[in-house]
Amino acid sequence: MNSEITKRVVRAIANGSQGDLERLALKIIETERRIGHERLANELHSILATRQRRLTALPGKTEKDRSNSELPSSRRNGNPLATLLPRESLEHHMVLSYETEARFSRVESEYAARERLRSHGLRPRKTVLLHGPPGCGKSLGAKRIAWNTGLPLLRVNFDSLLSSYFGESAANLRSIFDRAKELPCVLLLDECDFIARSRSASKDVGEAARIVNSLLQLLDEFDAPGLLVATTNIESSLDEAIFRRFDDVFLVPPPGPMEIETLLLVTLSALHVSSEIKWAPIVEELSGAPAAMIVKAAQDAAKAVILAGRKIITEGDIRGAIQELRRTDRPK
Numbered sequence: 001m002n003s004e005i006t007k008r009v010v011r012a013i014a015n016g017s018q019g020d021l022e023r024l025a026l027k028i029i030e031t032e033r034r035i036g037h038e039r040l041a042n043e044l045h046s047i048l049a050t051r052q053r054r055l056t057a058l059p060g061k062t063e064k065d066r067s068n069s070e071l072p073s074s075r076r077n078g079n080p081l082a083t084l085l086p087r088e089s090l091e092h093h094m095v096l097s098y099e100t101e102a103r104f105s106r107v108e109s110e111y112a113a114r115e116r117l118r119s120h121g122l123r124p125r126k127t128v129l130l131h132g133p134p135g136c137g138k139s140l141g142a143k144r145i146a147w148n149t150g151l152p153l154l155r156v157n158f159d160s161l162l163s164s165y166f167g168e169s170a171a172n173l174r175s176i177f178d179r180a181k182e183l184p185c186v187l188l189l190d191e192c193d194f195i196a197r198s199r200s201a202s203k204d205v206g207e208a209a210r211i212v213n214s215l216l217q218l219l220d221e222f223d224a225p226g227l228l229v230a231t232t233n234i235e236s237s238l239d240e241a242i243f244r245r246f247d248d249v250f251l252v253p254p255p256g257p258m259e260i261e262t263l264l265l266v267t268l269s270a271l272h273v274s275s276e277i278k279w280a281p282i283v284e285e286l287s288g289a290p291a292a293m294i295v296k297a298a299q300d301a302a303k304a305v306i307l308a309g310r311k312i313i314t315e316g317d318i319r320g321a322i323q324e325l326r327r328t329d330r331p332k
Helices: 002-016 017-036 039-057 063-069 098-111 115-118 140-148 169-180 207-220 240-245 257-267 277-285 291-307 315-329
Strands: 084-085 127-131 153-156 186-187 227-232 248-251
Touching: 017 039, 084 169, 084 227, 098 115, 098 248, 127 140, 140 153, 140 186, 140 227, 169 186, 169 207, 186 248, 207 240, 257 277, 257 291, 291 315
Parallel strands: 127 227, 127 248, 153 186, 186 227
Antiparallel strands: 084 153
8 A cells, every 4th residue: 555545544534534435445456456466356345345235224325425424524513614515416507708718717627637737747726716796606617617627516614614712713624625635626615705814904813813824824735636716706805825825816707798698698598589689788788797697687587477478588578677686786
């Protein structure tokens, strides 16, 4: 057994992660078989199969249940520190400008070619910070990266992670990063300003500063088999040192005219759309709106038509949905 597998076995035992131990056992069996130790490999496989038969006999226990039960949890109250979303459950369709699409695609392509890049002494992008206005697709972008790389998404639960007790938040954060070392995934720090606010702007020199320092160290050390994606709506509030820790930092902007029209047409594609609709004025009216609002306006228009028993969406339906959303969003 090589030193890397030995370290992973010991780490899995320390974390009480049965799922990781099973995966490592399969890797050891595969290695032994590859080097010609067929008898030993068969014996090890038989031992492992005995446990798997016992698990199969337990009612209601799926692999997903076991994976979620092995996620790190708060020592104080037992709440899970992260949520694991399997790849097949992730939304991933996005309408992006050419420039933004190219930035996402580069991260995904480098992950796919990671071994080839490393063989030439090059390190693929592994940590990405997405910033931009609310509703423009940063969280969806993380899901899209997970989908396109074939990885599950491990989303940090900041409400469980943060604690007022000395050193506990930093310890919770480290346990999540340790889990990401054993579980190939996209680790998502959604709205990371919760734990990455500027230390100079904060009057709290205790736990808040401590968790920022811990995050900086963990980002420096990050060498998990998957990727890390962080998002923020207020990048100006982040600690300046945070930006240097990411391999890539880029904006997810509001959709432009072409993307707005595409979002509307794609969202309405399941229904008949009137050929008399003049799209240019609608696109102009939605200029600067986040993608989430554009999609919701189209969905609301479609639902109104269905509930009214009509079959064709008109320009009036779309404009009515937009105006209603504008009224709802208007500050009181």
